[in-house]
Amino acid sequence: MREPVSLADPAFLDDPVRGFTRLRDHAPLVRIGMPGGPPVWLVTRYDEVKQALSDPRLVVDHARVPGHSGLSVVEQIIQAYGMPREFWEYAANMTFMDGADHNRLRRLIVPVFTRRRITEMAPRVEKISRELLGKLTEAGGGDLIEDYSSPLTSTVICDLIGIDEADQPAMRRWMHEYTGGNYADAALQMVDYTRHLIARRRAEPAEDMVSVLIRSAETAEDGLSEAEIVAMTLLMVNNGHLSTSHFIPNAILVLAGNPGELAKLRAQPELLPRALHELMRVTSPAQIATPRYATEDLEIGGVLVRRGEAVTGSLMSANFDPRVFPDPLRVDITRDTGRVENHIAFGAGPHYCTGAALGRLEGEVALRHLLLEDLSLSLAVDRDELEWQDVALAVRLLKSLPVHLSRTV
Structure with missing residues (x-):
């Protein structure tokens, strides 16, 4: 593979799992093309991906590379997608960020995602889920994404952030537009709204994320600036919503195609937490990690990476690596991984997803309500009629998942 591989190639997008399998079988690192920039090393194998995500010699901040010049991969992508320059500081x-800068921001946001706080959110997640499913069953079904998973996850993250209920429909619309490719307009709308929200929470504090971050700015020597609060909010709005809202329909689709595993889960509902991890392994929409840059020459999997070169890990390829997951294409909700969470759908190393516990809570509530209670759920279209949307490199999201839904009692 002398020429860089394009992950946007339709042949690759049609079946990314098998596409990544071909790359993984070829080499632990391969060159891929990125929009608007030079080729990037793609790490394809589980052990090497974990190494790359944890190696302090690989940094996410391009400016930390000695003698760096030009735009980072992320800046090149932002530019290629037409983001206005005024948005860049919020990206x-x-x-x-790396090292002390990253640790500072992570330390300030962690109180929002403590185990106690997530546990306290469980009744609210349950309530939202049941209300949405009540409307769906009354209608006899609908689109599982538009009518259930998207409003569930967006409402939960909006509540957590502190977005007023009256403003949540607008925020959901901007999220949808952003995902759909209207990056610039949607991003600027979210920035403008968040700046006004910060002003309101300064005047009327609450027990939400924005208020917590404002208090940190006022009381801690290293508290967040307004631009950093905006950036953190946009990160949580998009990352905290998109991945789980598409994990839920993906999981339903996988179990519909594996009726034996679904029957096993229904016969042993106590398997749900374990099943959740297997489903995250095979269905997570997050397929590529944030690019890193080598601060010095180093080797990954025996391949030389030169100082300044960009490296990204394929989470999807790692999660299907047969060296770690025997017969990886087979879905097995009782798979023995040696640990509860052996997949890396949430990443690894210092940048492990801060919202992982919330994502697991939402996924578990959704699958329990949809599959293990008094509902009859079935697909309303043939699988080959489903439409997909190409969002980013090697990322395809279901446009919709039409289902029939009714009460069984």
């Missing part, structure tokens, strides 16, 4: 969130 500089903790995803693109």
Whole structure:
């Protein structure tokens, strides 16, 4: 593979799992093309991906590379997608920071995602889920994404952030437009709204994320600036909503195609937490990790990476690596991984997803309500009629998942 591989190639997008399998079988690192920039090393194998996500010599902040010049991969992508320059400072969130800078932001946001706080949110997640499913069953079904998973996850993250209930429909619309490709307009709308929300919470504090971050700015020596609060909010709005809202229909689709595993889960509902991890392994929409840059020459899987070169790990390829997951294409909700969470759908290393516990809570509530209670759920269209949307490199999201839904008692 002398020429860089395009992950946007339709042949790759049609079946990314098998596409990544071909790359993984070829080499632990392969060159891929990125919009608006030079080729990037793609790490394809589980052990090497975990190494790359944890190696301190690989940094997400391009400016930390000695002698760096030009735009980072992320800046090139932002530019290629037509993001206005005034948005760039809000894209500089903790995803693109290392060391003390990253630790500072992570330390300030962690109180929002403590185990106690997530546990306290469980009744609210249950309530939202039941209300949405009540409307769906009354209608006899609908689109599982538009009518259930998207409003469920967006409402939960909006509540957590502190977005007023009256404003949540507008925020959901901007999220949808952003995902749909209207990046610039949707992003600027979210920035403008968040700045006004910060002003309101300064005047009337609450027990939400924005208020917590404002208090940190006022009381801690290293508290967040307004631009950093905006950046953190946008990160949570998009990352905290998109991945789980599409994990839920993906999981339903996978179990519909594996009726034996679904029957096993219904016969042993106590398997749900374990099943959740297997489903995250095979269905997570997050397929590519944030690019890293080598601060010095180093080797990954025996391949030389030169100082300044960009490296990204394929989470999907790692999660289907047969060296770690025997017969990886087979869905097995009782798979023995040696640990509860052996997949890396939430990443690994210092940038492990801060919202992982919330994502697991939402996924578990959704699958329990949809599959293990008094509902009859079935697909309303043939699988080959489903439409997909190409969102980013090697990322395809279901446009909709029409289902029939009714009460069984």
